[in-house]
Amino acid sequence: MRIRRILGLALATATLAGAGAVGAVSAGAASAPDISRDECTAAGGQIVARPYAGEICALPDGTTQAIT
Numbered sequence: 824m825r826i827r828r829i830l831g832l833a834l835a836t837a838t839l840a841g842a843g844a845v846g847a848v849s850a851g852a853a854s855a856p857d858i859s860r861d862e863c864t865a866a867g868g869q870i871v872a873r874p875y876a877g878e879i880c881a882l883p884d885g886t887t888q889a890i891t
Contacts, residue, residue: 857890858889863880866880868880868883
């Protein structure tokens with residue numbers, strides 16, 4: 824019974840730590856500055872047109888940034 828409680832607390836702590844890390848990464852990605860079309864292609868990115876939302880740069884690492 825005591826081991827289950829300890830394992831449960833460890834799992835809860837790990838889950839909260841993971842959620843905090845994901846939140847920090849998301850906040851960092853959301854605050855990334857816009858880049859130009861030339862900077863996007865120079866970084867190996869691909870320009871993607873979104874209907875009614877303009878264009879974004881899809882970078883090779885999976886992140887996206889708005890194009891200025």
